[in-house]
Amino acid sequence: MDPASPEPQTGSLADVGRDRAVASVPAKSVIETRDLNVFYGDFHAVHDVDLAFGQNEITALIGPSGCGKSTVLRCLNRMNDLVANARVTGEVSYHGQNIYGPGVDPIAVRTHIGMVFQKPNPFPKSIYDNIAYGPRVTGMKVESMDDLVEEALRGAALWDEVKDKLKQSAYGLSGGQQQRLCIARTIATKPDLILMDEPCSALDPIATSRIEDLMMELRQTFTIIVVTHNMQQAARVSDRTAFFTARPDETTGNRTGLLVEFDDTNRIFTNPADKRTEDYISGRFG
Numbered sequence: 001m002d003p004a005s006p007e008p009q010t011g012s013l014a015d016v017g018r019d020r021a022v023a024s025v026p027a028k029s030v031i032e033t034r035d036l037n038v039f040y041g042d043f044h045a046v047h048d049v050d051l052a053f054g055q056n057e058i059t060a061l062i063g064p065s066g067c068g069k070s071t072v073l074r075c076l077n078r079m080n081d082l083v084a085n086a087r088v089t090g091e092v093s094y095h096g097q098n099i100y101g102p103g104v105d106p107i108a109v110r111t112h113i114g115m116v117f118q119k120p121n122p123f124p125k126s127i128y129d130n131i132a133y134g135p136r137v138t139g140m141k142v143e144s145m146d147d148l149v150e151e152a153l154r155g156a157a158l159w160d161e162v163k164d165k166l167k168q169s170a171y172g173l174s175g176g177q178q179q180r181l182c183i184a185r186t187i188a189t190k191p192d193l194i195l196m197d198e199p200c201s202a203l204d205p206i207a208t209s210r211i212e213d214l215m216m217e218l219r220q221t222f223t224i225i226v227v228t229h230n231m232q233q234a235a236r237v238s239d240r241t242a243f244f245t246a247r248p249d250e251t252t253g254n255r256t257g258l259l260v261e262f263d264d265t266n267r268i269f270t271n272p273a274d275k276r277t278e279d280y281i282s283g284r285f286g
């Protein structure tokens with residue numbers, strides 16, 4: 001997978017020979033995984049994941065519960081470093097640099113690669129300070145914090161709703177507004193990649209639809225990788241989809257996650273190459 005490759009290899013099924021098929025490779029990728037394996041203690045949670053995430057694309061990670069979607073997502077900005085018994089092997093290459101290489105500062109990684117969580121988690125601070133916090137603690141050079149706060153809130157489609165109450169607590173916002181605030185907080189430090197772990201699962205359908213619209217807008221500027229249980233959401237917002245499943249070990253019964261298929265979202269949902277994908281998207285399994 002060459003991120004500099006001029007031509008997308010869409011359509012030519014490149015069977016990489018280990019339980020899954022990668023059928024669509026982005027022309028320009030921001031981040032790639034190679035032989036990615038994750039262990040929690042002795043438990044092998046994720047097996048040999050090779051993926052390339054296209055620039056200014058939305059990639060959805062889907063699959064049944066426990067197949068390792070969040071685990072894979074957390075590897076992409078070294079969030080698994082914060083899990084005591086987690087061990088990651090293989091490579092995650094961000095603009096060509098292995099973020100697990102020697103001397104790489106995981107905190108610096110997380111300023112370039114932001115994350116939005118399932119449950120909106122604003123800080124117990126004002127709306128303004130939620131946004132200003134990241135730029136302040138990372139020592140970002142900022143000409144005008146007021147302008148940066150406005151830009152981030154506009155970027156997250158929240159400005160008009162909060163511009164007159166910036167000094168009020170973020171806890172006074174609705175769940176959907178809080179999630180957009182968390183997105184604004186993430187984009188304030190100017191990452192180029194945003195990871196979203198089921199960002200709408202705690203929201204009602206209207207708030208969900210606003211976040212989905214926002215994701216489509218953010219894609220102009222950022223690359224987005226989203227874990228979702230909502231297949232309609234994956235189909236609506238994403239350009240490419242990776243389907244994972246969990247394979248039980250014959251002796252221990254432990255279920256290890258693996259990538260089954262990665263392709264253009266349209267193909268995954270209309271003409272998947274693998275029967276396991278078809279069974280899952282048609283609701284026969286998972």
Ligand SMILES: Nc1ncnc2c1ncn2[C@@H]1O[C@H](COP(=O)(O)OP(=O)(O)OP(=O)(O)O)[C@@H](O)[C@H]1O
Pocket residue numbers: 040043045063064065066067068069070071072083085229255257
């Ligand atoms: N901190 C941890 N310690 C031990 N095992 C863990 C830990 N986090 C996740 N796991 C296990 O790793 C496997 C993959 O979990 P993960 O949360 O990544 O799956 P998922 O596909 O995102 O699931 P879901 O859709 O239910 O959120 C599961 O068997 C889970 O129990």
